[in-house]
Amino acid sequence: MKAQLEKEMLILLEKCMQGNRQAQYEVYQQYSKAMFNICFRILNNYEEAEDVLQESFVSAFRNLSSFKGDATFGAWLKRIVINHAINAIRKKKQSLVSIDEHPVDIPEPDSGKNIDENDIEFNVEKIRKAMELLPEGYRIVFSLYLLEGYDHSEIGEILGISESTSKSQLNRAKKKLKAIMAQY
Known part of the structure; x- marks a missing residue:
């Protein structure tokens, strides 16, 4: 069963490489929700996540010939999505919080409550x-x-x-x- 699904995906990806819009749409439909969730978790902004998702799929379809099948297509696409999301953050010149520069302000729970x-x-x-x-x-x-x-x-x-x-x-x-x- 798994081998059959992998074979079907390879056929679909081959059609995508040939520019078949229907095949690209099918791949998009299959992976877009999961990839959007990744974008949103990283960017924390719905509109930016949508933009990065679209850019990621365009990039993936343009570079599909570099997909060697060493990992699943989903894992390959996920890496592209994460890289695009990180690049979007870098473009906005928002750097990661430096632990040494910004101490963490953790609010104390109410002293009247014993929270385990x-x-x-x-x-x-x-x-x-x-x-x-x-x-x-x-x-x-x-x-x-x-x-x-x-x-x-x-x-x-x-x-x-x-x-x-x-x-x-x-x-x-x-x-x-x-x-x-x-x-x-």
Whole structure:
């Protein structure tokens, strides 16, 4: 079954390389929602995420001949989407939060409440809203590590930061996220 799906995808991608608009639309329909979610998590802006998504697909279709099949098409496309999202941030000249330059201001929970981290009810909507409140650098590292599955050395390479900075930003993002969640 999996081999059949891979074969069908390769046929569809071959049609895309030949400029077949219907095939391109089918690929877009299959991957656009997941790729948009990646864009939005990184950019935290709906319109920018839409723009980056479109640019990513255009880039992918133009460079489809460089897809060698070493990884799945989805993984290859995901890398393009992440790179375009990171480049969009760089173009806006918004740099990652430097841990040394900007100390983290984590609000203390109300002293009248004994909040145990394990007792905090994490639901998807609360986490999504809380993630939007994270500083940009924290949100990007958090998304790339926990949601997209990159390790710290890969994140460092993608973002042009050290592996230790990636680890520190992830830890601080988690703390900040917990603090935000405790306020809800």
